Amino acid sequence: MVLYNLPFIAAGLLMAFGIAAMLLRRNLIKMIMGLSLVEAGVNLLLVSLGYRAGGIAPIFTNAPRDLMVMPTVQAMTLTNIVIGIATTALLLSFVMVIYRRYGSAEADVVRRLRG
Amino acid sequence: MSMSKIVRAAACVLLPFILVFGFYIVMHGHLTPGGGFQGGAVIATGFVLLMAAFSYDSITARLSKSSLTGGETLGLLLFIVTAAVALGLGGTFFGNWLANSGAIFGTPVAFGANPGNLNTAGVIPIMNLAVGIEVLGGLSVILLYMLSGVHEEVA
Amino acid sequence: MIVPSLLLQHAPALLLAVPMLGAFATPLLGRLGSGIRNAWAVLAMLCTLLIAVVLATEVLATGTIVYAFGAAAPHLSVPLDSGGIPIRIIFTVDAMSAFMALFASIVGFAVLLYSLKSQSRNSGQDGYYALLLLLTVGILGMVCTGDLFNFFVFLEINSLAGAALVAYRVDKGVAVEAGLKYAVLSTLGGLLVLFAIALLYGQYDALNIAMIASRMQFTLLDKVALVMLVVALAMKAGAVPMHFWTPDAYSMAPSAVTAFLVVASQASLYGIFRVVFSLYGLALDCLTVGWVLIILGVLSMFVGVTMAIPQKDVKRLMAYHAVSQTGYMLLGVGVGVAVLGNQDLLTAYGRIAMEGGIFHIINHAMYKGLLFLTAGAIFYRTGTRNLNKLGGLGHSMKWTMVFFMIGALAIAGIPPFNGFASKLMIYESVFLFNPLLSIIAMVVSILTLASFVKVFHSIFMGPKLPEYADVREVPAPMLIGMGILALFVILFGIFPQQVVDLLITPAAAALIDQGGYIASILGGA
Numbered sequence: 189m190v191l192y193n194l195p196f197i198a199a200g201l202l203m204a205f206g207i208a209a210m211l212l213r214r215n216l217i218k219m220i221m222g223l224s225l226v227e228a229g230v231n232l233l234l235v236s237l238g239y240r241a242g243g244i245a246p247i248f249t250n251a252p253r254d255l256m257v258m259p260t261v262q263a264m265t266l267t268n269i270v271i272g273i274a275t276t277a278l279l280l281s282f283v284m285v286i287y288r289r290y291g292s293a294e295a296d297v298v299r300r301l302r303g
Numbered sequence: 304m305s306m307s308k309i310v311r312a313a314a315c316v317l318l319p320f321i322l323v324f325g326f327y328i329v330m331h332g333h334l335t336p337g338g339g340f341q342g343g344a345v346i347a348t349g350f351v352l353l354m355a356a357f358s359y360d361s362i363t364a365r366l367s368k369s370s371l372t373g374g375e376t377l378g379l380l381l382f383i384v385t386a387a388v389a390l391g392l393g394g395t396f397f398g399n400w401l402a403n404s405g406a407i408f409g410t411p412v413a414f415g416a417n418p419g420n421l422n423t424a425g426v427i428p429i430m431n432l433a434v435g436i437e438v439l440g441g442l443s444v445i446l447l448y449m450l451s452g453v454h455e456e457v458a
Numbered sequence: 459m460i461v462p463s464l465l466l467q468h469a470p471a472l473l474l475a476v477p478m479l480g481a482f483a484t485p486l487l488g489r490l491g492s493g494i495r496n497a498w499a500v501l502a503m504l505c506t507l508l509i510a511v512v513l514a515t516e517v518l519a520t521g522t523i524v525y526a527f528g529a530a531a532p533h534l535s536v537p538l539d540s541g542g543i544p545i546r547i548i549f550t551v552d553a554m555s556a557f558m559a560l561f562a563s564i565v566g567f568a569v570l571l572y573s574l575k576s577q578s579r580n581s582g583q584d585g586y587y588a589l590l591l592l593l594t595v596g597i598l599g600m601v602c603t604g605d606l607f608n609f610f611v612f613l614e615i616n617s618l619a620g621a622a623l624v625a626y627r628v629d630k631g632v633a634v635e636a637g638l639k640y641a642v643l644s645t646l647g648g649l650l651v652l653f654a655i656a657l658l659y660g661q662y663d664a665l666n667i668a669m670i671a672s673r674m675q676f677t678l679l680d681k682v683a684l685v686m687l688v689v690a691l692a693m694k695a696g697a698v699p700m701h702f703w704t705p706d707a708y709s710m711a712p713s714a715v716t717a718f719l720v721v722a723s724q725a726s727l728y729g730i731f732r733v734v735f736s737l738y739g740l741a742l743d744c745l746t747v748g749w750v751l752i753i754l755g756v757l758s759m760f761v762g763v764t765m766a767i768p769q770k771d772v773k774r775l776m777a778y779h780a781v782s783q784t785g786y787m788l789l790g791v792g793v794g795v796a797v798l799g800n801q802d803l804l805t806a807y808g809r810i811a812m813e814g815g816i817f818h819i820i821n822h823a824m825y826k827g828l829l830f831l832t833a834g835a836i837f838y839r840t841g842t843r844n845l846n847k848l849g850g851l852g853h854s855m856k857w858t859m860v861f862f863m864i865g866a867l868a869i870a871g872i873p874p875f876n877g878f879a880s881k882l883m884i885y886e887s888v889f890l891f892n893p894l895l896s897i898i899a900m901v902v903s904i905l906t907l908a909s910f911v912k913v914f915h916s917i918f919m920g921p922k923l924p925e926y927a928d929v930r931e932v933p934a935p936m937l938i939g940m941g942i943l944a945l946f947v948i949l950f951g952i953f954p955q956q957v958v959d960l961l962i963t964p965a966a967a968a969l970i971d972q973g974g975y976i977a978s979i980l981g982g983a
Contacts, residue, residue, distance in 0.1 A: 203653075210646070216638070223645055230652050237660045247335070261659065264607055268652060270340055271614045275645050277445045278618060282625060282638040284449070289631025372485055379482035387475060389528075390464065396471035397528040 195236030202229030216283045216293045220276065227272045234261045234268070306356050314356035321349035329435035333424035339434025346435070347442035359450050371444040378437030385429050401425035467532060469513040470525035470549040473559060473598055477506045481591035488584035496574055499587040503563070503570045506594065510556075510563040517556040518964055522978040524604070525549040535979050544666045544979050550604030552975060553964035554816070558601035558728050560961075561820045562721050564946065565827050566594045572831055572939030573714040575932070576838055580712075586626060593619040593718060600725040604979060606655045606737075607665045609729065613651060613694070617644030620722050624711040636703075636710035643703050647690035654683035654690075667737050668979035671972060676741040684742075687733045688750070694726035697788060698758040701781045705765075708777035709843070713834020714939075716773065717827035720780060724819050727787060731969055734795055739972035748796025755788030756895060759902045767909050772843045773833050775913060776826070779869060782902060783822045789899060790815020790884045793891045798970070807887040812966045813958060814883030820961075821876040821950060825868035828943040832862040835932040835940070836917060845916045852918035854929045859918045861940045866914055868947050870907035876947050879954030 202225055209222030238258030246259035287293045325346035332338030354362055389398030402425030403411045410422045421428075465472065480502025488495040517523055525532045527547045535544045551559070570590060577586055596616030603609050621644060625637025658680070659665060662673045674680065693700035704723075708716045734747060762782025769775035794812030797803035835858045836851065837843055852859045868875035871882075881903060889896035931937070950957050968974070 210642075219642065223642060223649075226646065226649050230649050230656065233653065234656050237656060245336070260665070261656075264652075264659075266340070267607075267611060271611070271618075271648075273442075274618060275614070275641065277449075278622060279638065279641055279645075281445075281449065282621075282634050282641065285625075285628060285634045286631050286638065289628075289634070369489075376482055376486045380479070380486075383475060383479050383482065387479075390468055390471075395525070395527060395529050395532050396468060396475060398530070399528060 192241075195232060195239070199229045199233035199236065202226070202232060204229075214295045216286065216295060217280075219295070220279045220283065223279070224272065224276060227268065231265045231268055234265045237261050311356045314352050317352060318349050321352065322346055325349065325435075325439075329431055330428065331421070332431035333427045334419035334421065339431040340438050342431075343435040343438025344442060346439045347446065350443045351446055354446065354450055363447070363451075366443075368444055368447055371440045371447070373440075375437050375440030375444065378433045378435070378440060382430055382433035382437065385426050385433065389426075399425040399427070401429070465509070465512060466516060468525075469509055469516065470523060470532075470551050470602055471527065473506065473509045473513055473602065474595055476509060477502055477591045477594045477598070480506075481588045481595065484588040484591065485584045488587075492583065495584065495587065499591065500570060500574070502591060503567050503594070506598075507563040507567045510559045510598075513551060514556040514560045514961075517551055517553055518960070522550060522552040522968070522974065524978055525551070536981060542980070543664070544669055547608050548604045548666060548979060549602045550668065550975065550979060551602050552978070553961075553968040554728070554731070554966075555601045557816070557820070557961050557965040558725065559598050561823055562597045562601065562725070563594070565718060565721050565823050565943070566590075566597075568827065568939045568942040569714045569718045569831075570939075571942070572717075572834070572936050573712075575935045576714055576834055577712065580627065582626070586623070589619045589623050589626070590715070590718070593623065593722060596620075597722055597725045601728050604667050605665050606658065606667060606670070610648065610652050610655060613726070613729070614645075614648050616722050616725060617641065617648060617694075620644070620707075620715075620719055623715040624707045624719070626715065627710075627712050629710065633710040636706040640703050640707040643693060643700075647693045650686045650690040654686040657683040657686075666979060667732070668976040671737050671739060672976045672980060674738060674741045676738070680738075680741075684733070684738060684747075688730055691726045691729040691733070692754060695723045695730065695784055696758075696781050697754045697784055698761045698781060701758065701762070704781050705774045705777040708780060708830075709771055709773040713773070713830050713837065716777075716834075717830040717943075720826050720830070721823050723780075723784070724787075724823060727784065727819065731791055735798075735969040736972055736975045740799060742795075742798075744798040745796050748792050748794075748798070751788050751792030751795055752895065755785040755790075755792055756898055757785070758782060758788060759785030759899065763902050763905045763909065767905065767912075770845050772836070772845055772848075772913060772917070773830065774843075775845075775909065776829050776833060779906060779909070780822075780826055782906065783818070783826065783869065785902075786818050786881065786884055786899065787815045787822070789888060789895065790818060793888055793895075794966070794970075796891070803891075804970070807890040809966060809970070810883055811887035811891065812969065813962045814880050814887060816965050816969075817880040817883060817954075817958060817962045818877075821868070821880045821947075824943050824946045824950065825865045825875070825877060828861060828940055828947060829865040829869065831936070831940045831943065832858050832865060835936055838932055838936070839929045840926055845913065848917045849920045849926075850918075850922040851926065851929065853922045854926070855918075855931050857931055857937055858940075861944050862914065862918070864944050864947055866910035868951065870910055871903045872907070874948075874951045876950035876954070879951060879958075883958075 206222045206225030206229060209225060210219050213219055213222065238261035240255055240257050243255045243257035246256040283293055290297055325342045328337035328345055329339055329342030386397045389400045390396060392400045394400055401408050403409060408422055408425055408428050410420055412423050480499060484495060484499060487498045524535050526535045529546055535548050536542060577583055592615060596612050596619055599612030600609060600616060603612060621637045621641035624640050625634040627633050658670055661679060662670045664670050696704040708719060711719060759782050762778050762785060766775050766778035769778060790811045794808045797808040840848065842848065868877040871877045885896050885899060888899065
């Protein structure tokens, strides 16, 4: 039972670590790493939702009569990975611009907007 | 700043294989795990290898950003036009108007365990190709921009 | 007017395909010259607007339209061999969706016209127009889709395009800082939404909203999912206490973009309403959820307006007012949710409160868009947003002053402008529910008026300042963009009853009628 639930626990832990990193780290790059960890946690949750014990890869021409794992969640995960790459690239380029202009990527320094 | 001669030579040897593997993943997207995004990403890693081995200037001399963005745009247009053609043929948007038609990619899929036929699945391979071109252009241009440092100098 | 049947039949798909095609082709056409590119962007947005009009007329005439992508025919949401389960991505356009799509494309068109001139001095305009069209795709997709995962994808398109546009004018890195903040929060919100979708999918094996709604059990996991969806979307909508990104993003983005970001936030608000009414519906503990929305609304109203009063930056001030106005919508619809289970109270005042809240969405988009555009016009000519430095512009920018006045009176709820119409509906109905809430809403309105009187005075009144001696009126495209929005502000203010009957009542009825929403996909009743 614990073994069966292990992916879900891991997904929760990954998300918790990610959110903790976002809250506790002062460096912008590390905060983005935390965001990626949250994303990895959600992806792991999605993939483990589709797992069926003993299931095979869901490829139509291979063995359509056997038990397969769910392909829908895998498609969702893939979409999320693609979105994640776009987001991470955008965020990192923002940090690059900020580093150029402010001379630092620490959250304590990057605080010109107040009020 | 380019890397040593050994690295550069190795990159040149590896590049064709990476390209072929990437195109294989794109074109077999409807049969095996993979598809446009994954294949495009593999091809883009080939360019990353070049960027790591050679200097930024020598890469941009051969491969301009505008040709990469042009490729990206063409991929997107191919995708959306393929989806829209179905409207003209009486189906809905994204309808698979090539499947089982007997034309290119139009062979019906055989039931039971079989190794798979490349000439099946209708518009799916075409869309994989479109996404492959788009991702290849998009990822390469992102990496080129990141390599060139901050690109939006104009405030 | 005879609409070609192809357009009519495929309107939901074309509504997304046209701006998407526009966005993708913009960089390519940008190589041919900026004139061709601008014409192309305007054409794409105009076509989108026309399709939205066609779609809305059709939905209001015949009821909910279903569009199954890739099926043999658009209405085949449940294929015969699928065993009664809807497959494929399905768009479910009911009166509420059509209403949102209609006004989003109106604002989009006005913003695009305005941008032609206001952005003409900036570099990288190919990207600007592509992102603006992409943001339109994100908003229209969010309001039209009937599929939860598809909703998430469009939410992310919305966030990414929005964040890139916020940071578009780098402005010594400050705009990028605002963009970074917006992007990080949106992405985290998006991941929370996806987590909630995963929880729902794990239980009900479906992504279609109607399918999940028909199987809804309201287990503990569903409650967790509900909390995550509402928190994430309320954050995107900029409700207090998750509002801290709004002033930064709204003030640092180019003004045209800010006017459109308001609409983008309201698409998230639509997401909350869709989740609460269509996905959960009567399975909810309506009173609790209703009160949560009401409290969020009252907090937003009050905190927003009190934070707005001391601001020195005119756009930052307006951004806090946007937070405050979002509160009215949450209050109105929250009252509707709180009495959802009780048919008598719903007819007595629940429906009116919801209609007021929904009417306020469109009104807010119009007058707040107008206000942000006037702020942009002032910035375009003077180069500052600081209220202490501005003054005496009434002499040289008369049209901008008139438009600002229309927007300011509308946001303060003064007749005969549209803000009055929707606020009156909210006051009257909420008073029957709980008099105290109604009084708070009125006090907030008075504070809003006070704040805008101050802004009006410090920007336009007073003697002509020497440093702004050569300030002229802004170019015609910017005035036309503002004029379109001002026209709607006045029209909706003079004929509120007609607008409510035509657009708002069907939209509120569509939200309440969960059974009809499910039946439109699954068939039967």
